Amino acid sequence: GPAIPQRNQDAVCAKYSRLMLILFKPWRHASDLRAHNQSWKEAFDLFCQHCSTNVINKMDNMQIIHECRESSVD
Numbered sequence: 001g002p003a004i005p006q007r008n009q010d011a012v013c014a015k016y017s018r019l020m021l022i023l024f025k026p027w028r029h030a031s032d033l034r035a036h037n038q039s040w041k042e043a044f045d046l047f048c049q050h051c052s053t054n055v056i057n058k059m060d061n062m063q064i065i066h067e068c069r070e071s072s073v074d
Helices: 011-023 041-051 053-073
Strands: none
Touching: 011 041, 011 053
16 A cells, blocks of 8 residues: 655645544544644644654654665665
């Protein structure tokens, strides 16, 4: 399948935020992921303020994988 986007790329910020919410925020309905008037980025930023250190570490590790791949190409 498609790769998870990098969090440091502005062009895919909304996609990254949406995917991280889908993966790490408990939800049953799509409306649980964000409020009707929120952007994906706003909902993700709010989630990050309240999620566990374990979740933050997992998201950080996903970013590290991207950085390692990029440095191996250079």
